[in-house]
Amino acid sequence: MSNKKILHILLYFSILAFIMPSISSALTARDKYHKAEASYKKLRHSPKKIKYRDNWLACIKKFNAVYKHDPSGPWAPAGLYMTGHLYKQLYKYSSKKSDKKEALDIFQRIIKRFPKSRYSSKARSAKFALTSGKAKKRSSIKKTSNRRTSNRRTGNKKTSAKKKPVPALSIAPALSINRGKTCNLSNTTITGLRFWSNRSYTRIVIDADNETSYIHKLLKKDPSIKKPQRLFIDLRKSKLKKDVAKIIPINDNLLRNIRAAQYKPDDVRVVVDIKSFKTYKIFNLKNPFRIVIDVWGKEINNKTYVKKKSSWKNNKNGKMIPSALAKQLALGVRRIVIDPGHGGRDYGAPGYLKGVHEKKIVLQIAKKLAKKIRSRLHCEVIMTRQNDKFLTLEERTAIANTKNADLFISIHTNAARNRRAYGIETYFLNLATDDAAILVAARENATSAKNISDLESILSDLMQNAKINESSRLATYVQKALYKGMKKKYGNIKSKGVKQAPFYVLLGAQMPAILVETSFISNPRECRRLSNAKYQENLCNSIVDGIKRYIKETNPTAFLREDPHFAKTKDLKS
Numbered sequence: 001m002s003n004k005k006i007l008h009i010l011l012y013f014s015i016l017a018f019i020m021p022s023i024s025s026a027l028t029a030r031d032k033y034h035k036a037e038a039s040y041k042k043l044r045h046s047p048k049k050i051k052y053r054d055n056w057l058a059c060i061k062k063f064n065a066v067y068k069h070d071p072s073g074p075w076a077p078a079g080l081y082m083t084g085h086l087y088k089q090l091y092k093y094s095s096k097k098s099d100k101k102e103a104l105d106i107f108q109r110i111i112k113r114f115p116k117s118r119y120s121s122k123a124r125s126a127k128f129a130l131t132s133g134k135a136k137k138r139s140s141i142k143k144t145s146n147r148r149t150s151n152r153r154t155g156n157k158k159t160s161a162k163k164k165p166v167p168a169l170s171i172a173p174a175l176s177i178n179r180g181k182t183c184n185l186s187n188t189t190i191t192g193l194r195f196w197s198n199r200s201y202t203r204i205v206i207d208a209d210n211e212t213s214y215i216h217k218l219l220k221k222d223p224s225i226k227k228p229q230r231l232f233i234d235l236r237k238s239k240l241k242k243d244v245a246k247i248i249p250i251n252d253n254l255l256r257n258i259r260a261a262q263y264k265p266d267d268v269r270v271v272v273d274i275k276s277f278k279t280y281k282i283f284n285l286k287n288p289f290r291i292v293i294d295v296w297g298k299e300i301n302n303k304t305y306v307k308k309k310s311s312w313k314n315n316k317n318g319k320m321i322p323s324a325l326a327k328q329l330a331l332g333v334r335r336i337v338i339d340p341g342h343g344g345r346d347y348g349a350p351g352y353l354k355g356v357h358e359k360k361i362v363l364q365i366a367k368k369l370a371k372k373i374r375s376r377l378h379c380e381v382i383m384t385r386q387n388d389k390f391l392t393l394e395e396r397t398a399i400a401n402t403k404n405a406d407l408f409i410s411i412h413t414n415a416a417r418n419r420r421a422y423g424i425e426t427y428f429l430n431l432a433t434d435d436a437a438i439l440v441a442a443r444e445n446a447t448s449a450k451n452i453s454d455l456e457s458i459l460s461d462l463m464q465n466a467k468i469n470e471s472s473r474l475a476t477y478v479q480k481a482l483y484k485g486m487k488k489k490y491g492n493i494k495s496k497g498v499k500q501a502p503f504y505v506l507l508g509a510q511m512p513a514i515l516v517e518t519s520f521i522s523n524p525r526e527c528r529r530l531s532n533a534k535y536q537e538n539l540c541n542s543i544v545d546g547i548k549r550y551i552k553e554t555n556p557t558a559f560l561r562e563d564p565h566f567a568k569t570k571d572l573k574s
Contacts, residue, residue: 029066029075036062036082038435056090077119080110081126088126104130188212188238188289190268193245193260196398197252201510203398204258204293206270211289212238216282228256229274233282233291238268254297285394285504287447292394294508332554335380336373336547337405339505340366341412341444344390349415349443352527359388361530362411365518369411369540376544377551379406393445393504401510407474407547408513410505412444413521413530422523423494424486426479427515428471429507430500440517441501470512472498473553478514478546485542490535492525512550516543 039059042049049055063086066079084106091099107123107130114120188210195204213236221229240262248258256273263269272293280295340363342348348358363385370381382403384396400408414425427440475498483495496517506513518539519526529535 029069029073029079032062032069033066033075033079033082034435036066036079040082040086050093053090053094056086060086060090077110077114077117080106080114081119081122084110084123085126088130091130100130187266188235190235190238190240190244190260190270192241193248193258193270194395195248195250195258196395196402197250197255198402198404199253200297201401202250202252202254202295203394203401203508204272204295205392205394206233206235206291206293208235208238208289208291211286212236214284214291218280231272231274231280231293233270233272233293234263235268235270235291237266239266240268254295281508283507285445285447285507287445290392290394292508296510333377333379333406333547333551335382335403335405336377336407336409337382337384337400337403338366338370338373339384339396339400339408339410341410341505343385343388346390346446349413349521351413351521351530352419352524353531356521356527356531358413358415358521361413361521361536362518363388364533365536365539366411368536369409369543372540372544373547377548394507396505397507397509397513400513401508405511408506408509408511409478409543409547410503410513410515412515412517413519414440414517415443415520415522417522419522419524422492422520422526423496424479424482424519425496425499425517426475426482427499427501427503427506427517428468428475429503429509429513430468430472437499437501440499441503444515445502445504447504467510467512471506471514472500474512474547474550475514477549477553478516478543481546481549482516482518482539482542485545486538489538490529 036059039062043055043059044050060083063079063082067076067083069079070076084103087099087103087106090096091103104127107127110117110123111120111127188208190206190208192207193204194207195202197203214233215236216231216233219227219230219232221227240260244260246260250257254275254277256275259271259273261269261271272295274295276297278296280293282291282293284291340359342357342359342362344359346359348362350357351361366383367386370383373379373381382399382405384399385391396410397408414421414423427437479495479498483493487493503515506515519530521527521530
C-alpha cells in the first residue's frame with residue numbers, strides 16, 4: 001500500500017473521530033426525555049414491574065441522563081424534576097429514607113439552579129408534600145437481587161403477626177377525573193365561564209390563566225333551605241377575575257345556571273345548579289388550562305329534529321321527493337358535523353410552500369366535503385366553522401353534541417420534521433399505540449407529549465360514553481376508501497393506516513367521531529397536491545365513499561330508498 005493511500009486512510013479516520021461526538025449528540029435532550037417518559041409509562045402501567053426497585057432505578061437513570069446531557073439547557077429542569085419525582089414515588093413503596101432524601105435534595109437543587117423555570121414551583125410543591133407527610137407509603141418494593149427482603153428478623157424471639165400484603169398501586173399522573181394536578185403554588189386567575197347546551201346535553205368550560213388543583217362534589221337537593229341539587233368545583237390558589245360574570249343563566253332541561261364566587265381568599269368556587277341529569281364528567285385540558293364539565297340528561301328521541309319540515313325539500317304536490325325521503329328514513333346517519341381544524345389565530349401546521357397553512361387548506365377541503373355529502377348522501381351537514389374563525393377544541397365537540405350529530409369528522413393535514421414523510425392516516429379516540437401517534441396528537445392538541453401521557457391516565461373513564469367501536473369502524477372505511485380512491489389517480493400514495501390517539505377535539509363526542517390527516521403539508525409533493533382544487537375534490541370523493549360504506553354497513557337498505565320506485569312502493573303501502 002502506497003504512502004499516499006495510508007495518508008488518505010489516516011485522514012479519513014481522523015475526520016471520523018472528529019465528527020463522531022457531534023453525531024452522538026444528535027440524540028437531543030428532548031429525544032432522551034421522550035424515551036425516558038416512554039419507559040416510565042410502561043413501568044407505571046405494569047403491576048409486576050412496579051414492584052421491583054431495579055426497574056425504578058433504571059427509569060430514574062434515563063431521566064437523569066436528560067439533565068446530564070445539557071445541565072444548562074431547556075430540558076435540564078424537566079429531566080431533573082422527573083428524577084426527583086420518581087424518587088418521591090419510589091419512597092412511597094420502599095419506605096427508604098435514602099429515597100426520600102434523594103428526592104428532597106433534587107427538588108432543592110431545582111429551586112436553586114432554575115428559579116425562573118416552571119419546574120421550580122413544581123419542585124416546591126413536591127418538596128412540601130414530602131416534608132408535610134402527604135406522601136403516603138404504599139406496598140414495598142422487591143429487590144431484584146439474590147438477597148430477598150424478609151418479613152422476619154433473625155434472632156428475634158417474638159414474631160409479629162403477619163400482615164396481609166398490600167397490592168401494588170399504579171402510579172398515575174396527578175391529573176385525574178376527581179382532582180386536578182397540583183403543579184403551581186402561585187395564584188391562578190379564573191378568566192371566564194362558557195357553555196353550550198341542548199335538551200339533553202350541556203358542556204361548561206372554566207377558563208384559567210394557569211394550572212391549578214381542584215376538587216368537585218355533587219350535593220343533594222335540600223328543600224328545607226330551598227336549595228336545588230348542586231355540583232360545585234373548588235379551584236385552589238385561585239382568584240376570580242373582576243369582569244367575570246358571577247351568574248350565567250342556562251335554563252335548559254338539565255341546568256338552571258352557573259355561579260362563580262371568591263369562596264375563600266385563595267379559593268374560587270363554581271356552582272352548577274341542576275334541574276335534572278343522568279350523569280356528568282369533569283376533566284381538564286392544557287395550553288391553556290381549562291376545566292371541562294359535561295352533563296348528560298336522558299336520551300331524547302332522534303325524531304326531534306326530523307319533524308322540522310322546513311329542512312326537507314318537497315315537490316309541487318307537497319309530497320316529499322325521493323332524496324328527502326331517503327334522508328328521513330336512512331337510519332343511523334342523518335346529520336354530519338364537519339370540523340375544519342384550526343382557524344383564526346391558530347394557523348395549524350405550516351406548509352412546505354411559502355404562505356400555505358393548514359387552516360386554509362382544511363377549510364377548502366371541508367367546504368367541498370360538505371357539498372358532496374349533501375348531494376351524494378342527502379345528509380344534513382353542519383360545519384363548525386365556515387370562515388377563518390378561531391374555535392377552541394372543546395367548542396368543536398360541544399357543537400357536534402348540541403346539534404345531535406350522528407357523525408363527527410375533523411379534517412386536518414399532517415406534518416413532520418422529516419419532509420420526506422408522506423401518506424394518509426385516519427384516527428379515532430383511544431389510548432395512543434405508538435410514539436408517532438402521541439406526537440400527532442400533541443401537535444393537533446397544541447400541547448406536549450408529556451400532557452398527552454397525563455391525559456391517557458383519565459381517558460378510560462372519559463371514553464365510557466364514547467362510541468369507540470363505531471368510530472373505529474368509520475375510521476377503517478374512510479381510510480380504505482381514501483387509499484383506494486387516491487391510488488387510482490395519483491402515484492406515491494401511502495396508507496399509514498387507522499390509528500388511535502387522545503385528541504382533545506374528540507373528547508366527549510357522543511357519536512362516532514374521527515380525525516382525518518389528509519396528507520402531509522410539510523412534504524413538497526403533498527403540499528402542492530393539497531393546494532390543488534382537483535386533489536381536494538378527489539380526497540372528498542374518497543371520504544364520502546368511506547362514509548357511504550359505513551352507512552350501508554350499519555343500515556344495508558339506506559341507499560335503496562333513493563330509488564323512486566322504492567319510495568313509491570313505500571308510499572302505496574302506507
